[in-house]
Amino acid sequence: MSVSDLIEPIGAADGAVTLPTADTWMQGRTLYGGASALIAYTHAIRKFTDLPPFRAGQVGFVAPVGDEFELRSEIVRQGRNVAQLRSEIVSDGKVALTAFWLFGTSRDANAVHPAASVEPSPGKPEDSTAVEPGGGPAFLRNNYDVNYPHERTAKDEPIIRRWVRLKEPSGIDPVSELILMGDTLPPSAARIMQRPGPISSINWSFNLLDPAPVTRDGWWLAETASDHADQGYSSERLKLWNADGKQMLSGIQAVAIFG
Template sequence: MTSFTELMARLAPQGDDFSIEIPEDWMQGRTTYGGLTAALCLQAVRRAFPTLPALRSAQISFIGPAGGAVRLSPVLLRQGKSMTFAGADLVSEQGIATRAVFAFGAARESALNRTFMAPPEMRPRETCEPYIPEGFGPPFARHYESLLVKGARPLAGSSEYDHWIWARHKDKQATDDVALLALADLPPAAVVPMFKTFGPISSVTWGLNFLEAAPTTEAGWWLMQSRAENAREGYSSQDMIVWNSAGEPVITGR
């Protein structure tokens, strides 16, 4: 398998763009794992503009399938006093696959420094069973460890729509914001555990807010909550939160 760190290092500059060959072990059906395409966009932006401040938000549109040889085109959209916006397109032979817009911001003086979310129940990892058992799931899942905290596994025919898992990269060097962005897409749509057999379901776009400039956690483990809001006509919407091992929220998204 190609580790996450090794794959990021393979991103090769070509003029103002970057290129990379995505290996089969990072695929999800006929396309690349969405978390990886988002991470490649962020990595290309970070490589093109290395002095950017902390990542504050990401808006990802999954437009088409991607696989094999792809090109990434980063662009600086606007650089202000405290906020900088940059984006990247990931393009494959079939056309544009992913479009990402990122907001980066330096820390500012703030009248409030607190969270308004209740802390999660931190079930010990040693009491949890595997979320995606070894040898199951799509190829990209082999790059991650995951444990079911609450809810149900995919295709369980469950009535649950609020799911909690512990997850981490198997690659112990994958610890930066690019790696966390890739990991945050690991849980499938929150309604998938309600299915008995797989059917069309898509969230199409993905928006995230990064709540900490440099989030950390114990031994690479992050607690992820994914809660369904609506599913209709083959599309779904959901809320998600990523917490660190201390019970502090580091990402909110939908």
């Protein structure tokens, strides 16, 4: 089921929404985080259409999001160059997701510092090898092609890096696609867990490095990497590069580790 089908029921008005195709995007009892963030973002840009280019997002995954909920968005502040919006997904009368969106006009650069190239080289996605079928959550199997990069990290190293793309063309704008794709991989702390147990994303804060992201043949290189894990939590870095190795998204996430 395409992404455009998932978000088709979302209109410009606040209020109740039912998603007929939510089952293909579920991760356990909740919508996959990237899908629920996309839903909140879609409502914001459909309600407020005269916005500068998107720059950054802060998303709190508060409670499970199912196929029926309420959406609401508001402008917190709109200045000459920057607009800041807040969106919420409300389930059973309680906030299930809260998001803060930042939009800003482009200005003449007064500082230029390109993001570092990905190392080691992941190779080209068209030359990569598909991950063995059958693993991972249902939303990943249903909707994504997932391939190994040319150089694979060690199994006990808390870094996961994969080439990912949607099985079907998304039918949505490139920024929305990156919001959907940026939280695709599992937290890398799963690689260093000492005993089995569930993992749950708590939040996700990210910056879009190019307001008009592009790639080739739908492929993005996604990475999750734990900076620190202890006391039941992991601080994870999330990055996305395009097929030519240019970084498009940089983020950080707090993850709860159970068991």
